[in-house]
Structure formats: structure tokens, C-alpha cells
Amino acid sequence: MQTNNMFNYTTLDETKVEYLEIAPASELPNGERLFVDLGDKPVVIFNIAGQFFAIGDVCTHDDGPLGDGMIEGFNVVCPRHGGEFDVRTGQAVQMPAVVDIPAYPVTVRDGTIFIGVPKA
Numbered sequence: 511m512q513t514n515n516m517f518n519y520t521t522l523d524e525t526k527v528e529y530l531e532i533a534p535a536s537e538l539p540n541g542e543r544l545f546v547d548l549g550d551k552p553v554v555i556f557n558i559a560g561q562f563f564a565i566g567d568v569c570t571h572d573d574g575p576l577g578d579g580m581i582e583g584f585n586v587v588c589p590r591h592g593g594e595f596d597v598r599t600g601q602a603v604q605m606p607a608v609v610d611i612p613a614y615p616v617t618v619r620d621g622t623i624f625i626g627v628p629k630a
């Protein structure tokens with residue numbers, strides 16, 4: 511699958527990342543999702559069985575709102591045409607989506623969620 515230099519924490523260089531404070535982890539219980547804007551980047555954070563995953567909220571197929579999609583395992587299903595992405599990596603895993611989306615590292619410090627973004 512193509513990556514188009516999208517940010518992806520599976521190839522993370524910690525020296526090139528800064529962590530932004532997002533919200534108390536208590537605001538994102540298991541099975542829920544939280545929408546945030548990181549500058550010009552819409553991001554959705556999922557809590558799947560107590561683990562947090564942050565991805566870009568725009569489908570690479572035709573700009574579908576991924577954050578409105580169903581979660582199946584670790585995949586989010588685009589509500590527009592059914593493309594799927596692995597929320598752990600951003601990898602496109604189901605047609606018609608073929609281009610990966612950004613995936614951001616998430617960490618919880620003192621009960622607060624932080625998302626890692628590329629340093630400017």
C-alpha cells in the first residue's frame with residue numbers, strides 16, 4: 511500500500527515528534543471516540559478495549575468521514591464506500607481504499623491523553 515509520506519507511528523522517530531495535550535482519558539471511555547483538530551488536521555481518537563488509537567479523520571478514497579465509521583476489530587470501516595483502515599497503523603486494508611491514512615502515537619500521562627505530531 512502507498513503511504514505518501516503520511517505520518518505513521520509505526521516508523522516513529524521520537525526526536526521528530528512533539529506531544530500535544532488532548533483531554534482527560536476519563537472523557538474517552540471504552541468503545542467511544544473523540545474528535546479533535548490538530549491545526550488543519552482533523553483527527554479521531556478511538557478507545558478500543560482500553561487502548562487509544564489516533565488516525566486522520568479523512569478517508570483517502572473520497573474524503574469520507576472515517577470517524578463516523580464502524581469499528582470491526584482494529585479496523586475502521588469508511589461509512590461512504592466501505593473502505594477499511596487499520597487504526598493501529600493507518601494502513602488501507604480493504605478496497606476501494608488503497609492509500610494509507612495518518613496514524614498518530616497516543617500516550618497517557620497522569621490521566622491525560624497526548625497525541626504525537628511531527629515537529630514543525
Ligand code: FES
Nearest residue numbers: 569572574588593
Ligand atoms: S470515501 Fe472512504 S471508501 Fe470511499
